[in-house]
Amino acid sequence: MTPILLDTGVIVALLDRSERQHAxxxxxxxxxxxxxxxxxxxxxxSCYLLRGLPGAPQAVLANVANGNxxxxxxxxxxxxxxxxxxxxxxxxxxDLADAxxxxxxxxxxxxxxxxxxxxxxxxxxxxxxxxxxxxxxx
Numbered sequence: 790m791t792p793i794l795l796d797t798g799v800i801v802a803l804l805d806r807s808e809r810q811h812a813x814x815x816x817x818x819x820x821x822x823x824x825x826x827x828x829x830x831x832x833x834x835s836c837y838l839l840r841g842l843p844g845a846p847q848a849v850l851a852n853v854a855n856g857n858x859x860x861x862x863x864x865x866x867x868x869x870x871x872x873x874x875x876x877x878x879x880x881x882x883x884d885l886a887d888a889x890x891x892x893x894x895x896x897x898x899x900x901x902x903x904x905x906x907x908x909x910x911x912x913x914x915x916x917x918x919x920x921x922x923x924x925x926x927x
Contacts, residue, residue, distance in 0.1 A: 792825065793902065793903055804842065810905055830885045871889055904920075
């Protein structure tokens with residue numbers, strides 16, 4: 790079974806109950822039976838955005854430590870490919886975390902992404918496939 794890519798906004802919404810997308814993201818994740826995979830850049834962004842919520846950055850790292858959020862990707866091994874993706878989408882203000890996820894989609898053979906970022910409608914997974922954005926319209 791192919792994994793699902795996990796983006797920053799969903800992590801933030803899962804851990805911050807005041808986020809307006811909290812319930813939708815929680816429901817989407819609760820129903821999944823597939824691995825959630827992400828990258829260090831997403832984890833760093835999430836911890837940064839959640840720094841004002843006591844215990845939230847620690848909860849992000851606990852989810853990594855216990856395998857809920859898996860990180861099968863190291864930037865050092867894929868820096869040139871990620872840089873090429875950033876160059877390809879330079880007119881769309883893509884950030885490092887999103888470029889890593891786009892690259893991971895090709896590496897892992899998945900186009901499924903848990904995200905609140907509408908830019909994933911522009912970007913393409915492997916072989917030009919459109920991303921399937923979860924939790925879906927809301």
